[in-house]
Amino acid sequence: MDAGDREPAREAVVTGAAGWLGQNLVRALAPARERVRCLVHTDSDASLLAVIGPSVEPIVGDIRDPATLDRLFEGVGTATVFHAAGVIHPVRSVRELFDVNVGGTQLALDRARRAGVARFVHVSSNSPFGANARPSDRFTEDSPYQPYLSYGQSKLEAEQLVQRTFEHGDLETVILRPPWFYGPYQPARQTRFLAAIRRGRFPLVGDGRQQRSMVYTGNLVHALLRAEVAAKAPGNAFWIADAQPYELRTVLDTVRAALEAEGLKPSPRQLRIPRLAAEVAAGIDAFVQRRGRYVQAIHVLGELKDTIACDITRARDEIGYEPATTLLDGMRASIRWCIANGAPL
Secondary structure (H helix, E strand, C coil), X not given: CCXXXXXXXXXXXXXXXXXXXXXXXXXXXXXXXCEEEEEECCHHHHHHHHCCCCCEEEEECCCCCHHHHHHHHCCCCCCEEEECCCCCCCCCECHHHHHHHHHHHHHHHHHHHHHXXXXXXXXXXXXXXXXXXXXXXXXXXXXXXXXXXXXXXXXXXXXXXXXXXXHCCCCCEEEEECCEXXXXXXXXXXXXXXXXXXXXXXXXXXXXXXXXXEEEHHHHHHHHHHHHHCCCCCCCEEECCCCCCEEHHHHHHHHHHHHHHCCCCCCCCCCEECHHHHHHHHHHHHHHHHCCECCHHHHHHHHCCCCECECCHHHHHHXXXXXXXXXXXXXXXXXXXXXXXXXXX
């Protein structure tokens, strides 16, 4: 710990605990905390987490339900809250983005304030900032908001709720802004991404020089734990990513190298599509979302043309964040998890 840091709380509350980030975080918290209260959607999610260790205490319910939040925060006292619950890809309607990402955040903040928690660490996104104007640009903590469609707007509104809560003196809050995740305990969509690369079916848009910041889930967990204790964290937001952004073509090449290193021969083929196709997809995506609907494949394709890259200098300087895992090692860990869990690659 650095000079001036506080001690980690003996108890933690994790929303979105059965999600991709949540599972990694709960596994990091469980051995060192007296209690880890976890919000999950289903009984099967609760069983999945309960076996991690005796300190894990699942609460089944919905982040949008006030009664569930009352149970989640009952008796937690000076815990740290890690608010990771959120919807990225709604099943059908964009309304779900605002109900969960905004309404759920408001409920979590309200119950955390009432409970008197020690600190509220909110997991945001790159989406409130849209895309970089040029491949050489980097988002910093001083970059203006420019939300990308409905998800970006919902995460922007959630950030504003968190910041207002801090400014009113109601709660110590910290905002972390991670981009695209990768790592174990991944959802099916990430497994499909790896499988598509292995089969030569994942598209390289344009020349592939557009850049993306990405973050290994273990690196992000490290950032969350630093945000919990760092003296300079309260009231601030931090970009959290791997050490440097990657060109899209480098990401695809690295996944192929990781697959081969884990004994899975990738196809030598590379599907290529012109940038114009992604621009058309982005236009269709915007049109569909304005009518309240959401189509994940179109949304993802529309974003592949963009550079979305950030500078993590402030996180390094102010909360002691240091991403230790490289893209190759992280992708290998993700592939090993898929193999161990029978995920089809």
